[in-house]
Amino acid sequence: MTNLATMISDLGNEFKASTGDLSSRISELEKRAAREPSGDMLYANGETIADKMVESAAFKSLEGGRVRGRAHVEMAAITSGNTTVGTGRSAATSLVGADRRPGIVTPAERVLTVRDLIAPGETSAGSIEYVKETGFTNNAAPVAETTQKPYSDLTFDLVTAPVRTIAHLFKLSKQIMDDAPGLVSYVNVRGTSGLKLKEENQLLFGDGTGQNLLGLIPQATVFDDALRSTGDTRVDTLRRAIQQVRRAEYRASGIIMNPDDLADLELTKDAGGNYIIVDPVEGGQGRVWRLPIVDTTAMPAGQFLVGALDTAAQLFDRQQVIFEISTENADDFEKNMATARIEERLALAVYRPESIVTGQFEA
Structure with missing residues (x-):
C-alpha cells in the first residue's frame, strides 16, 4: 500500500513538472509573437507579410463565408522589393539599408600660421x-x-x-x-x-x-x-x-x-x-x-x-x-x-x- 501511494505521488510530481515546462514554452511563444517583425519581413512601406495576406482580395473572399478553401496571395513584392536605392526610392525604403559611415567628410583646410x-x-x-x-x-x-x-x-x-x-x-x-x-x-x-x-x-x-x-x-x-x-x-x-x-x-x-x-x-x-x-x-x-x-x-x-x-x-x-x-x-x-x-x-x-x-x- 505504501509503494502504491509513493508511485501515485511521483506521478503527480512528474505531471506538475511537465505542465510547468509546457506553460513556460507557451509563454515564450506568446512573447515572440508579440514582438515587432524583423526588418527583412517588412515591405518598403512598413507592412508585414501577414498584413499583405489579410488585405489581399483572395483572403477577403473567404472572410465572409464559412466554407473551407485556400487563398493565394501575391508574394512577388517580397522578392522584388527595393534592394538598392534608385528612382523614386530611398535608403529608408530599401530592404537592404545603406552602410552609413559616421561623421561628415570635410574638405581640406588651410593651416593657420x-x-x-x-x-x-x-x-x-x-x-x-x-x-x-x-x-x-x-x-x-x-x-x-x-x-x-x-x-x-x-x-x-x-x-x-x-x-x-x-x-x-x-x-x-x-x-x-x-x-x-x-x-x-x-x-x-x-x-x-x-x-x-x-x-x-x-x-x-x-x-x-x-x-x-x-x-x-x-x-x-x-x-x-x-x-x-x-x-x-x-x-x-x-x-x-x-x-x-x-x-x-x-x-x-x-x-x-x-x-x-x-x-x-x-x-x-x-x-x-x-x-x-x-x-x-x-x-x-x-x-x-x-x-x-x-x-x-x-x-x-x-x-x-x-x-x-x-x-x-x-x-x-x-x-x-x-x-x-x-x-x-x-x-x-x-x-x-x-x-x-x-x-x-x-x-x-x-x-x-x-x-x-x-x-x-x-x-
Missing part, C-alpha cells in the same frame, strides 16, 4: 591708441665749453587701430538640430574655420577701409630693389630683405611665403646636385638664414614678407571667437528655425612698419 607670428594682446576698449615717433633730427655733436649746444628734435603722431568685427551667420531648422545634434558642432567647427581664414587674409592684406583691418603688407616697407645683384636666387633675395630689416636697426624673426615658392626654395641644388636648404632623407626645420619659414596660401605666389614680427606688430583680442544660437531672430520662432552666429572682435597695431619688408622674388 600668421597669428602665431604676431605678439598677442587683449583689450576691453573699442580701439587701440598709441603714440608713434615719426621723425628724429639728431644734431648731437661735440661742443666746446661755454658754446651753444645744438638742438635736436623729435616728432610724434597719435595712431588709432580700431577694433573690427569679423562674423557670419547660419540658418538651421529646429528639427535638424534635434535629430542630428552632431551637426550643430560641425557648423561650429567649420564656421569658426571659415572665420579664421578671413582673419588671416585681413592680417596680411586688410586695406583699412570700411570695416577692414589695416594689415601687415599695406603698412610694410617695400623691398629695395637696389639691394639685388645679378644672378640672385630666391635664397639671395630673402637674405637681402633680412639685410634691409637689419639696416633699419631691427632683427627679423620670421619669413612668410607661398607654399609653391617654398617648394622651389627647398628644391634648389648646388653645383654638385645637393639640396641646399634641407636634406630630403633626414628632413630638417623649415628655416632659411636662421629664420623660421611660414608657408601659407594666403600669400600669393612670387611674393614674400620678412620682418621682426614679434616686435613690429601686436594683435589685440577684444572678443575671441564665440558661437551663439538664437530662435528669436526675425520669424525663426514661427518657422521652427534657428540662427547661428559666429564672430570675433580684434584690432591690429603695427608699431614699426620699417621693420617689415615685403616684395617680389622676381625684380
Whole structure:
C-alpha cells in the first residue's frame, strides 16, 4: 500500500513538472509573437507579410463565408522589393539599408600660421591708441665749453587701430538640430574655420577701409630693389630683405611665403646636385638664414614678407571667437528655425612698419 501511494505521488510530481515546462514554452511563444517583425519581413512601406495576406482580395473572399478553401496571395513584392536605392526610392525604403559611415567628410583646410607670428594682446576698449615717433633730427655733436649746444628734435603722431568685427551667420531648422545634434558642432567647427581664414587674409592684406583691418603688407616697407645683384636666387633675395630689416636697426624673426615658392626654395641644388636648404632623407626645420619659414596660401605666389614680427606688430583680442544660437531672430520662432552666429572682435597695431619688408622674388 505504501509503494502504491509513493508511485501515485511521483506521478503527480512528474505531471506538475511537465505542465510547468509546457506553460513556460507557451509563454515564450506568446512573447515572440508579440514582438515587432524583423526588418527583412517588412515591405518598403512598413507592412508585414501577414498584413499583405489579410488585405489581399483572395483572403477577403473567404472572410465572409464559412466554407473551407485556400487563398493565394501575391508574394512577388517580397522578392522584388527595393534592394538598392534608385528612382523614386530611398535608403529608408530599401530592404537592404545603406552602410552609413559616421561623421561628415570635410574638405581640406588651410593651416593657420600668421597669428602665431604676431605678439598677442587683449583689450576691453573699442580701439587701440598709441603714440608713434615719426621723425628724429639728431644734431648731437661735440661742443666746446661755454658754446651753444645744438638742438635736436623729435616728432610724434597719435595712431588709432580700431577694433573690427569679423562674423557670419547660419540658418538651421529646429528639427535638424534635434535629430542630428552632431551637426550643430560641425557648423561650429567649420564656421569658426571659415572665420579664421578671413582673419588671416585681413592680417596680411586688410586695406583699412570700411570695416577692414589695416594689415601687415599695406603698412610694410617695400623691398629695395637696389639691394639685388645679378644672378640672385630666391635664397639671395630673402637674405637681402633680412639685410634691409637689419639696416633699419631691427632683427627679423620670421619669413612668410607661398607654399609653391617654398617648394622651389627647398628644391634648389648646388653645383654638385645637393639640396641646399634641407636634406630630403633626414628632413630638417623649415628655416632659411636662421629664420623660421611660414608657408601659407594666403600669400600669393612670387611674393614674400620678412620682418621682426614679434616686435613690429601686436594683435589685440577684444572678443575671441564665440558661437551663439538664437530662435528669436526675425520669424525663426514661427518657422521652427534657428540662427547661428559666429564672430570675433580684434584690432591690429603695427608699431614699426620699417621693420617689415615685403616684395617680389622676381625684380
